[in-house]
Amino acid sequence: MGASDPLDQQIEAFAQYLRDERRSSARTVETYIRDLRSFRDYVREERLPADARKLDIVALRGFLSNLFRDNQASTMKKKVSAIRSFFKFLLKRQIIDVNPASGLKSPKVPKGLPRFLTVDQAFRVMEAPPKDDSRAKPLRARDQALLETLYGTGVRVGELASMNVSDCDFTEGAVRVLGKGGKERVVPLGQSSLEALQAYLPERLGMLAKARDGDADALWLARSGRRLSVRQVQNIVRRHGTLGAGRGDLHPHAMRHTCATHLLDAGADLRSIQELLGHSSLSTTQRYTHVSVDRLMEVYDRAHPLARDKSGGS
DSSP: OOTTOHHHHHHHHHHHHHHHTSOOOHHHHHHHHHHHHHHHHHHHHTTOOSSGGGOOHHHHHHHHHHHHTTSOHHHHHHHHHHHHHHHHHHHHTTSOSSOGGGGOOOOOOOOOOOOOOOHHHHHHHHHTGGGOTTSOHHHHHHHHHHHHHHHHHOOOHHHHHTOBGGGEETTTTEEEEEOGGGOEEEEEOOHHHHHHHHHHHHHHHHHHHHOSSOOSSBSSBOTTSSBOOHHHHHHHHHHHHHHHHSOTTOOHHHHHHHHHHHHHHTTOOHHHHHHHHTOSSHHHHTHHHHHHHHHHHHHHHHHOHHHHOOSOOO
């Protein structure tokens, strides 16, 4: 069996579909295709037909059961999703007549509550960049604007890293965001984000002027003048999480959770938060209600006289 196997060709057709029609992110395409190539390797090792038209649910279950012992439920769920999407695509394109993956069940993944900062911690993280004396002034200005934007808008790290200067509308106080599936949304920036961005932009021009091959479009620049990568954004957040709140585990996604949780606590409705974050389903946004209820119960247990009165007396 070689690279011209029908299964190889079917996987490549699916990859092209994800890139060109679904406009999935490069990371999503890479993850799906990696899992499908792992499935292809299993098919070859088991001497099964290397053609999706000749594979049945027994082959699919055999592949998944082979992985079950060494993978967590969340990882297995992603692999099941990749196989389901692949065979759904083949059925839609009439490459197969029956979808063997329709009978696959995803493992249940325990849903942990999103990690987030308290309001005090969030403010300390926002205040950390100006105090970071080991950074040059342009980098301090950039870091503060970046953190204010993450916390103020709740954007995903990939959405932030891909921002261009032209996406910012300082008159309206908003930024255009390119989300999952190529969907655009306009997100309000807020006064703190606006002020931090306006302080950063002159510094950004100075960084660009010194760069040999700078990125004139990118909003967030590295020291080299090139666009910040997702990994570099993660490092900036981790750095100031440590400096400001003693949170060396702070991640951009925690900033997103923090934004949503604090908005909900302040009285924002779920639909508004859903639109802000770009959630396709309200059920995803509803997870934050559990966070807020848990926090409310903690406050109640600490502060309410009835909660403190363990004796049951009057």
